[in-house]
Amino acid sequence: MQNWIGEQLVEKRIVTEEQFQMALKRQKLQGGRIGQNLVALHFITEEEVAAFFKMTPQPPQTVEETGLDISFIADLIMKHVLFMGEFIINDVVDKVKLPPSVVTKAIDKLRKDLLLEVKGADQLSGFTYRFSLTDRGKNRSTELFEISRYAGPAPVRLQKYREMVRVQTIKSVIVDEKSLNDAFSHLVVNEGLLKRLGPAVSSGKTMFLYGPAGNGKTAIAEAIGKVLPGTIYLPHAVLVESEIITVYDPVNHIAVQPELGAEEVDQRWIRVKRPVIMAGGELTLKALDLEFNPISKFYEAPVQMKANNGLFIVDDFGRQLVDPKKLLNRWIVPLERRTDIFTLHTGMKFEIPFDQLVVFSTNIEPKDLVDEGFLRRIRYKFRIDHPTLQEYEQIFKKMCEVNGITFKKDVFDYLIKDYYRKFNVKLNACHPRDIIENIVDDAHYYNCSPALTKETVLAAWENYFVEM
Numbered sequence: 222m223q224n225w226i227g228e229q230l231v232e233k234r235i236v237t238e239e240q241f242q243m244a245l246k247r248q249k250l251q252g253g254r255i256g257q258n259l260v261a262l263h264f265i266t267e268e269e270v271a272a273f274f275k276m277t278p279q280p281p282q283t284v285e286e287t288g289l290d291i292s293f294i295a296d297l298i299m300k301h302v303l304f305m306g307e308f309i310i311n312d313v314v315d316k317v318k319l320p321p322s323v324v325t326k327a328i329d330k331l332r333k334d335l336l337l338e339v340k341g342a343d344q345l346s347g348f349t350y351r352f353s354l355t356d357r358g359k360n361r362s363t364e365l366f367e368i369s370r371y372a373g374p375a376p377v378r379l380q381k382y383r384e385m386v387r388v389q390t391i392k393s394v395i396v397d398e399k400s401l402n403d404a405f406s407h408l409v410v411n412e413g414l415l416k417r418l419g420p421a422v423s424s425g426k427t428m429f430l431y432g433p434a435g436n437g438k439t440a441i442a443e444a445i446g447k448v449l450p451g452t453i454y455l456p457h458a459v460l461v462e463s464e465i466i467t468v469y470d471p472v473n474h475i476a477v478q479p480e481l482g483a484e485e486v487d488q489r490w491i492r493v494k495r496p497v498i499m500a501g502g503e504l505t506l507k508a509l510d511l512e513f514n515p516i517s518k519f520y521e522a523p524v525q526m527k528a529n530n531g532l533f534i535v536d537d538f539g540r541q542l543v544d545p546k547k548l549l550n551r552w553i554v555p556l557e558r559r560t561d562i563f564t565l566h567t568g569m570k571f572e573i574p575f576d577q578l579v580v581f582s583t584n585i586e587p588k589d590l591v592d593e594g595f596l597r598r599i600r601y602k603f604r605i606d607h608p609t610l611q612e613y614e615q616i617f618k619k620m621c622e623v624n625g626i627t628f629k630k631d632v633f634d635y636l637i638k639d640y641y642r643k644f645n646v647k648l649n650a651c652h653p654r655d656i657i658e659n660i661v662d663d664a665h666y667y668n669c670s671p672a673l674t675k676e677t678v679l680a681a682w683e684n685y686f687v688e689m
Contacts, residue, residue: 226387229273230273235265235269240259243262244259244262254392256273273388275451276385276389277454277484278377278454278490279485280485280487283323284323287323288460289376289378291330292330293460294375296365297372299336299354300370302354303366307351309348310325310328310350311348313328317375318457318487319375336358338353338354371465374488375458376458376489377487378459379459382456382468383574385454386576389454390576391531391578392425394425396450400448401419404444405444409616411612417603418603421601422578424600427598430603432604433647433649435650436649442536442580443499446495452492453493453495453496454492455468455491455496456469457489457490458489461565464519464565467521468522473527474493496577497531498534499533503542504524505543508523509524511564529574529577531578532578533577533578534582535580535582536582537584538583539584545590549591552579553595608649609648613648613652614633616653617653617657620656624661632674632675635678640682655685656682657671657681660677
């Protein structure tokens, strides 16, 4: 990654080769990121570093600049227009996300091949021409659908995708103390843990959250996602040889509207918040590989590819249907080399950058789950334990406030003394939420205002806890 960043900075004449080598030497002695060392040596400004890591994909002006063959573009257009009846060039531009100059070239080719015909025009301009498929064109479109049913935006080439992932690397993220505190403000987390989490998040290195169930590991992992600043550009789809892999997923990716006055962008890319992808007990080895749909005949990107430049949470690790050791073996190479290898159904193998902050969360003791060798590969490990009584009370107060219930210290003390201590039940961070929600449910049923009383606490306790 460092070499690639250096090559790009030198190629764009932001720094010289000599300056980059001097920054590398300083980095070996004093640590830090390559950008920070270039700034420290006054070879580059912080603004220039930030601009480099916020590169926007420029719109192609010619067919060559798309990275696609004119025949590929024409075939994609044919599949779109099969369902459009009469159409104008701008209708196609909107579908394939390519500029009018490129679409016009493809339309001209299709007309020469007698696959499209002009049905009329509102003005003399070619952009007002109304086109439709000829009978020959309809037959050709049907044949193309048999080959692949992909009819979305034009894909980007694999090499371009790799470049954008590197530029937008999670390693460029800098998290400050205020941002971290703001992201965790809705949680009760002890200060010592927060101070340890900050450097871990900022490093972009793998984390392991472990400890007893119900004490906020998942909530902490999700809060880390809120810390990640900025946005990235994600392609709708990637082309590998002649195979299409869809990447943008509206379920997992949050699109961001372009800013007013922002520079033009290649419309094949969509601006999204840094991804936060969570996989739980449903995670399988198959989900970590390309998924080829034999009916549609194109691929969907696996979860870790969708998480690139963002956060990937492996929740409830060890509870998956597949043996955790097999999952870990699948992760070893990507975690170490920051690259993943996929195989197409044709047998072709290719590499994809593995650029994400991975957080493993588990209720199982690490020694019972993974071997020492794997734990060494995970730089940061945090035990999320039961809350102290003081922390538990803070959580209880927060949950009362959220639900519009007046907190009563005497009732809280009664709960602790007559139930937790009497029955030797450990305090869990999730208990206040569940007890208060039980009280609210009870109040809704009886059409009264929820209140914290000895009676409502007793009812909630009996509903929630079971004898073990």
